[in-house]
Amino acid sequence: MKHYDIIIIGSGIAGISLGSILSKERKVAIIEKEKQLSYHSTGRSFAFFIESYGNNAIIELTKISKKFFYDNFNLFLKKKGVMFIGNNKQKTIVEDFYNEHKHKVKLELFSKNETIKLANCLNEDYINNSVIDINASEIDVNNLYEYYRKQYNKNDGLILTDFNINLVEYKNNKWILNNEISSDIIVNASGAWADEVAKLFKIKPVNVVPKIRTVFVFKPQNIKIDNNCPLVADIEEKFYFKDQNDQIYASPADETPSYPHDCHPDDLDIAIGIDRIQKATKFKFNHIDNKWSGLRTFVKDKSPVIGYENSNKNFFWLVAQGGYGIQTSPALAEISANIILNKKNDFLIDNSTLNNISIKRIRNEIL
């Protein structure tokens, strides 16, 4: 039987980013139940890096990740900006968003005319104002994943695909899977399957809720796409869209609670998205070219869950990254690796962040 210091369950961005660091100092295996890598959430994202997105814990994790992304800017990021738009009824919501975030992130408040000048596809009768975050960028998720994977390979990390866990045993302080491989430490990086995997190891669930998000792609008949418009997002996240490769990639920003599975888009969600986008823009189109959906997995407070399960010190959680798991992957991987390798996480800007993302808050163990 092959023994590893650490077995990571799940080869998504969470598993591979953590594996790329741990494998420098430990013998690591990643196991993946699918035949192909990046098949679930990681391969289905909208691929954006937005510093003003998410709760305070996410904003800090994104800030920490920024250094990693900016050190390799041309490899991973393409600056595009994001414009959070409001209609007449949402005017004050836009202003409140600006006032709440302007001290944390570089933002500008735009009038109707300034908004339309930057995104001339918008419907003038609909728009009132907007907030611009000019540093928001598209992430090349493929390049990012390959970067982590190459590091991992260089350090002799192993990936076993098509690996289904049928039997879990715990003997002599070692986890044994399928009588085939064993490890001192298990990392649960299984995305939407987080609680199902925990059950296999007889660990209490953290009650993740995978929520479906849909994306559809179309080519407007009436407007030429110049691929220079910022990402446009409704200030209340009821829809968003971006131009890319002469097409529009759009989402109704659905958040339908679901269960871990290989999800597919629902026609009703696409119809809702089309309706919202047609009201806000001048786009005319009569068919869509592509569509998919994926799971964004949350716990109740919408922050990630990391750290050792208290009752079983060698079972580590790295789950519940929600809709931010790509942009926060450098920070979450580094923080998790430091905990596993008994190193300090002294680069954290705000000390409360560790508590806010720790498994301990879920178990009510924070004093």
Ligand SMILES: Cc1cc2nc3c(=O)[nH]c(=O)nc-3n(C[C@H](O)[C@H](O)[C@H](O)COP(=O)(O)OP(=O)(O)OC[C@H]3O[C@@H](n4cnc5c(N)ncnc54)[C@H](O)[C@@H]3O)c2cc1C
């Ligand atoms: C439509 C959409 C848009 C998004 N947009 C963005 C965005 O713009 N920016 C951003 O930062 N994030 C975005 N996200 C979120 C981001 O994609 C996720 O947070 C991230 O991919 C989660 O990574 P993961 O590795 O935890 O999960 P996954 O990529 O789902 O990986 C988990 C892996 O674990 C495997 N697994 C599960 N159970 C087992 C088992 N028993 N044994 C072995 N393997 C197992 C699964 O097969 C899977 O491959 C978006 C998500 C969606 C769906």
